[in-house]
Amino acid sequence: MPGAWTLVWSELRAAVAAALDAAGFATPERLARLDFAIPRDPSHGDWTTNFCMLVAKEAGQSPRAIADAIVKHFPADHPMIGAVEVAGAGFLNFRYRDSFTASLPARILAAGEAFGRSDFGAGEKIIVExxxxxxxxxxxxxxxxxxxxxxxxxxxxxxxxxxxxxxxxxxxxxxxxxxxxxxxxxxxxxxxxxxxxxxxxxxxxxxxxxxxxxxxxxxxxxxxxxxxxxxxxxxxxxxxxxxxxxxxxxxxxxxxxxxxxxxxxxSGAVDETKRALDQRGVTYLSVKPLGVSEAAQARVDSEEGASAGDAPATWLKTHDQGDDMDRVIVRADGRPTYLLPDIAYHRDKRDRGFRRAINLWGPDHHAYVTTLTSALKALGLEDDFLKVQIVxxxxxxxxxxxxxxxxxxxxxxxxxxxxxxxxxxxxxxxxxxxxxxxxxxxxxxxxxERSDKNPAFYVQYAHARCCSLARKGAERGLTAETGDSAPLTAAEEVALVRKLSTFPEVVRGAAAAREPHRVPTYLMELSAELHRYYHNCPVLKAEPAVARHRLRVHDAARQVLSNGLALMGVSAPERLDREEEAEA
RNA sequence: GCGCCCGUAGCUCAAUGGAUAGAGCGUCAGCCUCCGGAGCUGAAGGUUACAGGUUCGAUUCCUGUCGGGCGCACCA
The missing domain is CATH 3.40.50.620 (HUPs)
Structure with a gap:
């Protein structure tokens, strides 16, 4: 399937895992530590792993000995990786074959809008509130x-x-x-x-x-x-x-x-939740909380206003689950506090089949994070069900x-x-x-300010410039190269294509860490690479074969910029109106 | 008092525990007979708040100190 793009990370991991197995070195514990990163310095290759250093002590072998074993068993005819090198204190660096690098623009364009997508999350259902x-x-x-x-x-x-x-x-x-x-x-x-x-x-x-x-x-x-x-x-x-x-x-x-x-x-979900908690034996009636940390005890003793007279309220044993004190879920007058419907809400999320929940909260609620997560544990949900991120x-x-x-x-x-x-x-x-x-x-x-001080324009401008180039090329009868690619030559071109190829890994990392800011950071870097390429490698003035080749590289860049901006919910205009012209 | 977040270039901020800590803005010096100059090239700018610790390696993890923000209700 020409449109399919498999994460290089996954391919690499499978290949190295197989090599470790062949070397008789693979154990589940070791494989769990096998990860790959894209080195900042291109001279360190296209991919690197610190695996050998991580497991050296436990294995009782030097990082180099482990690295050598991997190199020895790594398939010499791997379609993507042409070289595996041991470097530094025990890094294992991987280099793409030139033929693979050269094929990247075509592969990116074949994947189109799907470039950047992967199946890394394995379809796990997750709800983001x-x-x-x-x-x-x-x-x-x-x-x-x-x-x-x-x-x-x-x-x-x-x-x-x-x-x-x-x-x-x-x-x-x-x-x-x-x-x-x-x-x-x-x-x-x-x-x-x-x-x-x-x-x-x-x-x-x-x-x-x-x-x-x-x-x-x-x-x-x-x-x-x-x-x-x-x-x-x-x-x-x-x-x-x-x-x-x-x-x-x-x-x-x-x-x-x-x-x-x-x-x-x-729907009665609040009452049901209350009953479910009662049945688990994690609630009790009392005027004062029974489970209280030492630090919170002073507060409980000093604040008479906290309790409404001597009438008992229903408390939830959140202290056992890590909260600094138990919390009221039903007031003395019989009305639930905000906590009970919140528990019911998250119980509902779980019942709807979501395996994980992410909540984005303001900093004024951060003290409530422990309370709610503790409450959900008391209810019996998985410890890792709810993850609250503070914005x-x-x-x-x-x-x-x-x-x-x-x-x-x-x-x-x-x-x-x-x-x-x-x-x-x-x-x-x-x-x-x-x-x-x-x-x-x-x-x-x-x-x-609608000026160059505004970073959003920098990326949008890069996209518009690619579009403009395609338009200008078409006017002159030049279309992007199709079929087999000429080898990449210029350093700026290699750097750009290399950057383009890392986009799916950026998306994967941003998703896994729930850190979307990695996307704009990447797009800024990509735009800089693109502008460098544009300045140093003229497209339409070059001889036709070269021009068509460079048009394809620019088109691949356009595709990646477009896909990245789409993830951010930012538009990718094909033209940008210039302020000077608008004013003139 | 207790808890959470933050402390990185003059400013705003990056850097899954990795190799020489990076961008943008600002400052200074250059680049348009040329595909969009909203761009590019170069320079200056750092004891990653401070002190310890963990290890092959710490801006990142742990402890403490200092500084800033926020929160500690039978409010939501």
């Missing part, structure tokens, strides 16, 4: 970061062979939604000239006035007359969710499912000044503002460049 902002206001800039990162994680997982689904959890069951409804009601009253005083702790944002203006007036007046709190609640909730969905859609982020907390209450704050800067955000005060930079001012391509590229658990300073002034 992100943003999950409360439906009490428009999307803010932290949600924008989480949305970009979450969507990219889903993309790279699916590309690398997992079956990943995206989900947005809507907290629509809490009293905050009641408060939101009451706030909307006040805004409506203000609009029709009545007393529009907001309720205690109500939401002050202007967006509620906007929503109030959109309400069907007759219905709203009727709800006001009959004091129908449920109507206000439902109106506020549904309109707020629709707003969030609209903002996210404009940003290019959609979810496979918007899961509502209320579903869990209505750190975005510090929004206007030049040197920090812009403070507060949803309740209605003072924040929204996702919609960001998309309008910066564009979703720049915003998403910007967010994805950084590892998600690092703090991020987002300078609006700088991001707004």
């Amino acid at each position: 992100f943003v999950s902002a409360n439906p009490t206001g428009p999307m803010n800039i932290v949600s924008a970061r989480a949305a970009a990162v979450g969507a990219a994680i889903v993309s790279v997982l699916n590309a690398a062979g997992w079956q990943a689904a995206s989900e947005f959890y809507v907290n629509d069951a809490g009293n905050q939604v009641d408060l939101l409804g009451a706030s909307l009601k006040a805004r409506f009253r203000a609009r029709i000239g009545e007393d529009g005083t907001l309720p205690e702790g109500g939401y002050q944002g202007e967006y509620l006035a906007t929503l109030a203006a959109e309400l069907p007036e007759a219905e709203a007046r009727a709800a006001l007359a009959s004091d129908d709190a449920a109507w206000w609640r439902a109106q506020a909730l549904e309109r707020m969710i629709a707003w969030q969905q609209r903002d996210l859609a404009r940003y290019g982020v959609t979810f496979d499912r918007w899961f509502r907390e209320s579903e869990l209450h209505l 750190q704050y975005v510090k929004l800067m206007q030049g040197d000044e920090e812009v403070k955000m507060s949803k309740r005060l209605g003072q924040f930079e929204t996702l919609a503002d960001l998309v309008e001012e910066v564009g979703s391509d720049c915003a998403r590229f910007f967010f994805l460049q950084l590892s998600s658990n690092a703090h991020l300073k987002f300078d609006m002034e700088k991001a707004k």
Whole structure:
């Protein structure tokens, strides 16, 4: 199958494992440590492994002796690898055959949009929950970061062979939604000239006035007359969710499912979860927690406010599972705390067949990570079922000044503002460049500049340049080479093609580590290689055979840039309008 | 007080425990009779906060110190 691309990593691993077996050196423990990486320095080959050094001590042999054994049993006629060398302290370096390297552009183009995809994840079902902002206001800039990162994680997982689904959890069951409804009601009253005083702790944002203006007036007046709190609640909730969905859609982020907390209450899943916990014997009735770490004990003793009088609540034994103290799941008055539906929600995820769950949370919830994972262990889910990743704050800067955000005060930079001012391509590229658990300073002034200071353009420009070259070539009757490839000669060409070939490995690594920022990092490096090649190896001015060969290399680069940007949710335009021309 | 995250070039940030720690921006010096100069080439810029430890090897893992951020409710 000409379109198929097999991970070189997999091929290499199989070949070396076979060599180890032939040498009588293979054990399951050793094979588990067999991994390959792409060396930074090209002089170290196309692939390298540190395996020999890792197992030398345990095997009682020198790294070199092990390396020699592998070299001896490695197939001399391997279709990809032409040379295996022992280097340094015991590295084993692998080099592609020239014929294989030369065939790479054609292979990449044959794979097309599928280049970069692999079956590494073996179809494991995984659910990625992100943003999950409360439906009490428009999307803010932290949600924008989480949305970009979450969507990219889903993309790279699916590309690398997992079956990943995206989900947005809507907290629509809490009293905050009641408060939101009451706030909307006040805004409506203000609009029709009545007393529009907001309720205690109500939401002050202007967006509620906007929503109030959109309400069907007759219905709203009727709800006001009959004091129908449920109507206000439902109106506020549904309109707020629709707003969030609209903002996210404009940003290019959609979810496979918007899961509502209320579903869990209505279906009885919350009660069922409570019973399941009771049956496992991990709950108890008490006024104070029984399982408490030493450090938390002082807090329990000092805070009388924590308990509602002397009535006993239902506690969950999370302390046994690593939490610093047990947690209440049902209050003394019989209402569940937020923890119980959260447990029910993750139980539901597992029941839907997901083997793993990834949650992206804001840093204000990081203390809750241990509590929830402990609770899920108490429920009996696999220890590695839930993995919470913290997406750190975005510090929004206007030049040197920090812009403070507060949803309740209605003072924040929204996702919609960001998309309008910066564009979703720049915003998403910007967010994805950084590892998600690092703090991020987002300078609006700088991001707004449509100039060479904006890194997103660098990659898009590289793509547009490839497209332009193909167009110009076609005008002159030059099309990309097909069939067998001429050998690669120029150093810039070898470097570029080598870089192109590593894309599937980058995607695999990004998916396995759930680190989508590796993709833009790679695309920046690739673009630099491409620009170097372009400057040093003229295409259309070369003799036709060379020109057609270089056109194919550029086309392969275009394909990889396009595939990479697609994973990021960033567009790959075939042309970029130039600012100078636009102004002229 | 306890816990989590972070500390890498002037700034923003990279670097599955690997070989000489890299980009972008900024600064300085060059490159358009030429396929898109939103580009390329070169220079300067580092005790990876500090001190120990683990090992063939540490920016990466462990302990401590310092500095910054965040969190510690029968709120979500």
